[in-house]
Amino acid sequence: MLSDGQDFYDVTAILAGETQVPAVVRKGVKGLGPALDPSCAGRDLPANTQLDLPMWLLPTMAARTSAHVMLPRFYGEKMRRKLQAGAHCEDLRSRCLYFYDVAEALNDIVHQPALEQLTMMAFQGRYRELLTKAHTAAEGPALTKLKAKLTAEETNLFAAGAASMSAFERYRYSTSTAIRGPRIGPNAQKGRLALTRPALQDIANQADSRRPGNVRK
Amino acid sequence: MQPSPEQLEFFAEDVSVTILPNFSLSRGQETAHCIGGDYGPFQPNFPSDVPLWLAMYLHRHKKCKIEAPAWMSIDRLQELYDQERSMAAVFQHVPYHYIEISRLLLMFAKDSFGSDFHRTRELIEMIRKVRFNKIDSGLQMLQGPMTVKLNNLSAIEINTIRPFFAGALDRFWKLAKMGETEEVPRQSSARVTQGSAESPVRQLRATVAA
Numbered sequence: 001m002l003s004d005g006q007d008f009y010d011v012t013a014i015l016a017g018e019t020q021v022p023a024v025v026r027k028g029v030k031g032l033g034p035a036l037d038p039s040c041a042g043r044d045l046p047a048n049t050q051l052d053l054p055m056w057l058l059p060t061m062a063a064r065t066s067a068h069v070m071l072p073r074f075y076g077e078k079m080r081r082k083l084q085a086g087a088h089c090e091d092l093r094s095r096c097l098y099f100y101d102v103a104e105a106l107n108d109i110v111h112q113p114a115l116e117q118l119t120m121m122a123f124q125g126r127y128r129e130l131l132t133k134a135h136t137a138a139e140g141p142a143l144t145k146l147k148a149k150l151t152a153e154e155t156n157l158f159a160a161g162a163a164s165m166s167a168f169e170r171y172r173y174s175t176s177t178a179i180r181g182p183r184i185g186p187n188a189q190k191g192r193l194a195l196t197r198p199a200l201q202d203i204a205n206q207a208d209s210r211r212p213g214n215v216r217k
Numbered sequence: 218m219q220p221s222p223e224q225l226e227f228f229a230e231d232v233s234v235t236i237l238p239n240f241s242l243s244r245g246q247e248t249a250h251c252i253g254g255d256y257g258p259f260q261p262n263f264p265s266d267v268p269l270w271l272a273m274y275l276h277r278h279k280k281c282k283i284e285a286p287a288w289m290s291i292d293r294l295q296e297l298y299d300q301e302r303s304m305a306a307v308f309q310h311v312p313y314h315y316i317e318i319s320r321l322l323l324m325f326a327k328d329s330f331g332s333d334f335h336r337t338r339e340l341i342e343m344i345r346k347v348r349f350n351k352i353d354s355g356l357q358m359l360q361g362p363m364t365v366k367l368n369n370l371s372a373i374e375i376n377t378i379r380p381f382f383a384g385a386l387d388r389f390w391k392l393a394k395m396g397e398t399e400e401v402p403r404q405s406s407a408r409v410t411q412g413s414a415e416s417p418v419r420q421l422r423a424t425v426a427a
Contacts, residue, residue, distance in 0.1 A: 100388065100391070100392065103395070104391060104392075104395055107395045113396060115395070116392065116395040116396040117396075119392050119395065120361075120389075120392045120393065120395075120396075123388060123389070123392055124360055124361075127359065127385060128357055128360075131381075131385065132353065132356050132357045134381055135349075135353060135356075135377070135378070135381070136353060153388065156384070157381060157384045157385060157388065158381075160380035160381050160384055161378075161380065161381030161384075163380070164219070164376065164377045164378070164379065164380050164381065165377055167221060167222055168222055168373060168376075168377050170222075171221075171222035171223060171226075172222075172316075172320070175324070
C-alpha cells in the first residue's frame with residue numbers, strides 16, 4: 001500500500017489505508033497517547049497497549065518491531081466459516097469497504113496463509129455468484145440489493161462490466177452512424193452534429209456581444 | 218481506455234464488399250484515388266470490390282447496389298446457428314466485425330437482402346445471443362489466474378467482456394500472489410524500513426589531531 005510509495009497519489013489506496021486494524025504497541029509512545037488512543041488517560045501511551053491503528057501506520061511500526069499486528073475480526077475464523085457456507089450471501093461492504101486491498105497489505109506484515117486462502121475463497125465464490133451478473137443484471141431492487149453487498153473493488157469490477165454491456169446495447173439500438181465530435185475545439189464548427197442548438201446560440205450571442213451597440217436579444 | 222462500439226464500427230468499415238455500380242467514371246479516369254488506396258474500375262453492372270464505407274457512400278447517393286456478403290446468406294447463417302448451438306464449448310468462426318457489418322448493411326442497405334431481410338436479421342440476432350450466452354457461462358468457469366483461450370471471438374464481443382474479464386483476472390492474480398510471498402521473519406517485512414531498523418550502529422572514529 002502506501003509503504004512502497006507507488007500508489008502515493010492513489011485515492012483508493014489512501015482510503016484503504018484508513019481502515020482500522022487491531023495492534024499491540026510493544027514500546028511506549030511518548031506524548032501521543034490521546035492521539036493514538038482517545039481512551040488513554042495520560043499523555044504517554046504505555047507499552048503493550050492494545051488499540052486500533054490505521055492501516056497506513058502499520059508497515060512502518062511492524063518493521064521497527066514497535067507494534068504487533070493482529071488480524072481484524074472480518075478475516076477471522078467466524079468469517080471463514082460464513083464464507084464457506086455462502087460467500088455471495090455475506091455483506092462484506094459493511095465489514096470492510098476495501099476487503100481485498102487491506103488483506104493484501106496486511107499479508108505483507110503478518111504472513112498468514114489462512115488470510116490468502118480466506119480472501120481467495122471469498123473472491124472465487126462472490127465472483128461466480130455475484131460479479132458474473134454484471135453483463136446480464138437488469139436495473140431493479142434485486143440489483144440494488146446485490147450492489148449493497150459488494151466491496152469497493154468488487155463494485156469497480158461490476159461497474160466496468162455493466163458499463164461495457166450498456167455501451168454495446170446503446171450502440172445496438174442506435175440508428176446513427178456518426179461519431180460525434182467534441183462540443184468545443186478547433187473542429188467544433190465544421191460538423192454541425194458536434195454542436196447542439198443552445199451551444200450554437202451561445203456562439204452567436206458571443207459574436208454579437210463583441211460588436212459595440214449590437215446585442216442580440 | 219478501450220475503444221467504443223462506434224470506433225469498432227469505424228474499423229469495420231474497411232472490410233471489403235462487392236458492389237454493382239450503376240455509373241462509370243469519366244474517360245481516362247479508371248479508378249477512384251483515395252487516401253486509403255485506389256478503388257475501381259467502375260462500370261455499370263460490373264461487380265467491383267470496395268471498402269464498406271465507400272460502398273455505403275455510393276449506395277446513399279444511389280450509385281450502386283451492395284451485394285450481401287456470402288456469410289450473410291440464409292443457409293450459411295442457419296448452418297452457423299445450428300453449429301453454435303450444438304457445440305457448447307466451441308465458438309464458430311465468424312467475421313471479426315460481424316456485428317458491426319451486419320448492423321450497417323441491415324440498416325442502410327436493406328435492398329441487398331430482398332425478401333430475406335427479416336430472416337437474416339433474426340438469425341444474426343439469434344447467433345449473437347447464443348454466443349453471448351456461451352461467453353457468460355465461460356466467465357463463470359474462471360476460478361483463478363489461469364490461461365484462457367478466446368478463439369473466434371469477434372471484436373465487439375471481446376470489447377464487451379474486456380474490462381470485466383481483465384479486472385477479474387488481475388484480482389485473481391493479486392490474491393494468488395499473496396500466497397507466494399517469500400518467507401521473511403514475522404512482523405518485519407517492510408522492505409524500505411527493514412534495513413534502517415536492523416542496520417548495525419556505526420561507530421564514530423576518533424580522530425587524533427596531528
